Amino acid sequence: MIKVFWAFVKKEVFHIIRDRRTLLILFGMPVAQVLIFGYAVTNEFKDAKIDILDLSRDATSQQLVSHMASSGHFEINEMLLSENEMEAGLKEGSTKLVMVIPQDFSSNFYGASNVTIQLIADGSDPNNANTLIQYATNMINDFRKERLDQPANPYLVQVEMRMLYNPQLASAYNFIPGTIALILLIISAMMTSLTIAKEKETGTMEILLVSPLPPLLIILGKVAPYAVLSFLDAVLVIILGYFVFNVPIAGSLVLLLVMCLLYVVTALSLGTLISTVSKTQQDAMMRSLIGLMMPSMMLSGFVFPMTSMPIVLQYIGHIIPATHFIEILKGVMLRGVGLDAVLLEILILIGMTLLLLALTWKKFKIRLE
Amino acid sequence: MRILAYIIQKEFIQIIRNKALLPMMTILPIIQLIVLSNAASNEVKNVNVVVVDQDRSEMSRLLTSKINASNEFSIVSSPPDDKSAMATIQANEADIVLQIPLNFERDYLRGEGPGIQMLANAINGQQATVGSGYLAAIIGDFNKAIMAEVPIKLFAQRAGAGQLLIASRNWYNPELSYTDFMVPGILAEITALLTIVLTAMNVVREREIGTIEQINVTPIKKWQFILGKLIPFLCVGLLLLTVGLTAGRLIFDIPMRGSIPLIFGYAIVNLIAVLGLGLLISNFADTQQQAIFVAFFFVFIFILMCGLFTPIESMPKWAQYATIPNPLAHFISVSRKVLIKGSDFMDIRMEFIYTALLAVFTNTMAILSYQKQE
Numbered sequence: 001m002i003k004v005f006w007a008f009v010k011k012e013v014f015h016i017i018r019d020r021r022t023l024l025i026l027f028g029m030p031v032a033q034v035l036i037f038g039y040a041v042t043n044e045f046k047d048a049k050i051d052i053l054d055l056s057r058d059a060t061s062q063q064l065v066s067h068m069a070s071s072g073h074f075e076i077n078e079m080l081l082s083e084n085e086m087e088a089g090l091k092e093g094s095t096k097l098v099m100v101i102p103q104d105f106s107s108n109f110y111g112a113s114n115v116t117i118q119l120i121a122d123g124s125d126p127n128n129a130n131t132l133i134q135y136a137t138n139m140i141n142d143f144r145k146e147r148l149d150q151p152a153n154p155y156l157v158q159v160e161m162r163m164l165y166n167p168q169l170a171s172a173y174n175f176i177p178g179t180i181a182l183i184l185l186i187i188s189a190m191m192t193s194l195t196i197a198k199e200k201e202t203g204t205m206e207i208l209l210v211s212p213l214p215p216l217l218i219i220l221g222k223v224a225p226y227a228v229l230s231f232l233d234a235v236l237v238i239i240l241g242y243f244v245f246n247v248p249i250a251g252s253l254v255l256l257l258v259m260c261l262l263y264v265v266t267a268l269s270l271g272t273l274i275s276t277v278s279k280t281q282q283d284a285m286m287r288s289l290i291g292l293m294m295p296s297m298m299l300s301g302f303v304f305p306m307t308s309m310p311i312v313l314q315y316i317g318h319i320i321p322a323t324h325f326i327e328i329l330k331g332v333m334l335r336g337v338g339l340d341a342v343l344l345e346i347l348i349l350i351g352m353t354l355l356l357l358a359l360t361w362k363k364f365k366i367r368l369e
Numbered sequence: 370m371r372i373l374a375y376i377i378q379k380e381f382i383q384i385i386r387n388k389a390l391l392p393m394m395t396i397l398p399i400i401q402l403i404v405l406s407n408a409a410s411n412e413v414k415n416v417n418v419v420v421v422d423q424d425r426s427e428m429s430r431l432l433t434s435k436i437n438a439s440n441e442f443s444i445v446s447s448p449p450d451d452k453s454a455m456a457t458i459q460a461n462e463a464d465i466v467l468q469i470p471l472n473f474e475r476d477y478l479r480g481e482g483p484g485i486q487m488l489a490n491a492i493n494g495q496q497a498t499v500g501s502g503y504l505a506a507i508i509g510d511f512n513k514a515i516m517a518e519v520p521i522k523l524f525a526q527r528a529g530a531g532q533l534l535i536a537s538r539n540w541y542n543p544e545l546s547y548t549d550f551m552v553p554g555i556l557a558e559i560t561a562l563l564t565i566v567l568t569a570m571n572v573v574r575e576r577e578i579g580t581i582e583q584i585n586v587t588p589i590k591k592w593q594f595i596l597g598k599l600i601p602f603l604c605v606g607l608l609l610l611t612v613g614l615t616a617g618r619l620i621f622d623i624p625m626r627g628s629i630p631l632i633f634g635y636a637i638v639n640l641i642a643v644l645g646l647g648l649l650i651s652n653f654a655d656t657q658q659q660a661i662f663v664a665f666f667f668v669f670i671f672i673l674m675c676g677l678f679t680p681i682e683s684m685p686k687w688a689q690y691a692t693i694p695n696p697l698a699h700f701i702s703v704s705r706k707v708l709i710k711g712s713d714f715m716d717i718r719m720e721f722i723y724t725a726l727l728a729v730f731t732n733t734m735a736i737l738s739y740q741k742q743e
Binding site: 019021022025026028029032033036037039040047048049087090091092093096114115116117118119120121122123124125126127128129130133134136137140141155156157158159160161162163164165166167170171173174186191194195198201202281282285286289290294295298299303304305307308309310313327330331334335337341 | 393397401404405407408413414415416458459460461477480482483484485486487488489490491492493494495496497501502505508509511512516534535536537538539540541542543545546547549550566570574577578653654655656657658659661662663665666669670673674678680682684685688691702705706709710711712713715716
């Protein structure tokens with residue numbers, strides 16, 4: 001029996017290795033993902049384009065303009081001439097913020113009356129608008145402090161901030177665990193559901209089922225190569241994170257790898273479950289795309305923090321295995337906690353896996369309709 | 370022309386017969402819109418704070434209750450020492466630890482620069498920055514309030530000087546509603562994503578089940594075949610967009626400041642580009658599995674680099690250039706500009722030009738790479 005099983009696994013491996021393109025993507029995807037996340041996806045901003053409408057055009061206003069330009073946060077897109085021009089840049093999207101310096105800026109700035117500087121942000125992107133206004137406000141206040149030279153207030157409470165686990169605020173720390181979860185899901189769940197559906201669609205499943213191999217071994221033989229593949233990919237992501245983005249492995253490496261294995265089993269059972277209910281590859285793909293990939297990306301706390309979601313979505317998020325897996329990874333990899341701290345999450349994940357396996361077992365049919 | 374009409378008719382029959390496709394085009398986008406627009410938010414809410422109050426003075430208690438009263442923060446526990454506070458942050462039960470040191474009140478009353486320490490779990494850097502920024506603002510407000518009570522006005526202002534006020538306004542979205550921002554983007558994303566995946570699988574499917582040979586032996590020309598595949602899926606994409614726009618209007622009440630025909634006009638160009646890419650992938654793949662993964666690979670990169678979740682302006686320069694051949698980035702930009710800001714054709718001309726070039730490129734490649742003979 002073992003020999004037949006091995007022969008079957010070998011057949012699957014041949015299928016995978018022969019398909020060079022898919023193989024390339026299987027390893028290219030995690031690399032591309034990690035690199036894009038690490039280098040391109042950031043919320044911090046540099047050289048935000050601003051337009052300035054300087055109504056006073058005196059020495060102080062020009063100093064303020066060059067103060068804004070010199071910071072590295074802002075880049076002056078255009079010096080506007082009248083209020084009519086304010087909207088054009090915002091509408092075209094070439095600028096995100098307009099600063100209006102009022103008339104007689106210099107005399108009022110050093111004099112006794114109040115001066116109001118207007119900041120108009122493109123509110124269509126709320127977060128961006130908020131940050132831009134905050135930065136600009138800080139810079140204007142700095143400018144004022146520099147020019148007017150006020151003494152420090154000894155009654156001011158000094159707040160010292162320390163960023164734990166991630167002092168440089170690198171975005172890599174947040175996405176490496178999520179990427180591992182996603183990659184394991186794509187390969188283990190999506191690929192397996194597709195290969196099984198393919199055998200059904202092309203009719204070869206019938207041939208396999210009439211073979212002397214028991215159905216359980218057929219499924220095992222089909223998923224085994226993918227399990228190995230996805231595990232390799234997870235290791236690849238961890239290595240990339242460690243060497244390229246300096247994401248540490250603060251906790252135990254063994255625990256980390258064991259957890260990855262556990263999640264591979266979860267994902268495989270999900271994939272098999274999907275394949276038992278879908279007849280064609282298109283069907284299987286749509287189900288895994290919508291039922292697995294989307295929720296795992298959006299609701300697991302990978303991209304968006306769970307705490308800011310409505311309560312219903314938080315509940316849904318908690319029944320997604322990826323949520324718990326990412327929590328475990330963050331604990332073990334980044335906060336360096338031991339088994340005891342993530343025990344609850346591990347138990348939940350194990351429970352989910354068992355449930356999924358039982359469901360798959362029940363749904364799996366040896367006969368074709 | 371008659372040949373083309375027949376291919377289109379055949380495709381439509383297949384699309385309509387496919388039971389999975391209709392719910393996918395109508396219910397799915399609505400569900401996605403509802404879920405995503407609620408989930409996809411980088412707002413900072415419900416931050417759990419642990420306060421280590423070693424001062425135990427009236428002032429520290431006042432500050433603690435002020436933090437607890439705010440909407441963003443809730444104080445989960447107040448352990449006596451730093452060690453147990455660190456344990457809560459390790460167990461992920463708290464996001465921020467606030468340490469009020471001994472003699473905090475005394476230092477304040479003497480004017481010796483009282484200090485407070487804040488430790489934030491910064492695994493998610495952006496959340497940590499925003500969260501600790503909010504907390505610092507609350508402390509600042511508290512500081513101002515107590516300074517007003519104590520006669521230390523001397524330091525607050527230089528005598529006789531006017532104030533520099535900053536008035537900020539947010540145009541187009543004065544309440545900074547996040548759904549107004551996300552829904553137009555998600556709409557564009559769903560439309561492009563589903564059409565690219567569907568077309569990528571289409572020709573391969575014919576190849577896999579062998580029906581492509583039957584088409585190959587007919588006098589159908591290459592361009593007729595590609596066009597025959599393209600037009601039905603263009604209709605599918607436009608239907609998706611219509612459903613999405615209607616749902617966005619009815620459920621989320623998103624603004625529609627610009628012209629709707631302009632959106633549709635642009636969507637047609639964009640969909641043609643995306644469909645061309647899907648067909649191109651389809652031509653190069655041998656199996657559906659392969660096609661899916663290649664399509665998925667592109668879609669993934671497109672989504673990450675399209676400006677839907679993080680602004681394109683904050684990417685490094687090379688990555689910003691890399692978004693030029695990304696049809697999704699243009700689609701999202703156009704839909705946001707037109708719907709939220711009411712931009713007109715001149716404002717989106719660059720997106721139009723890039724997308725049109727892309728459409729010509731992908732479709733020419735699709736026609737050239739489609740081979741009738743193996």
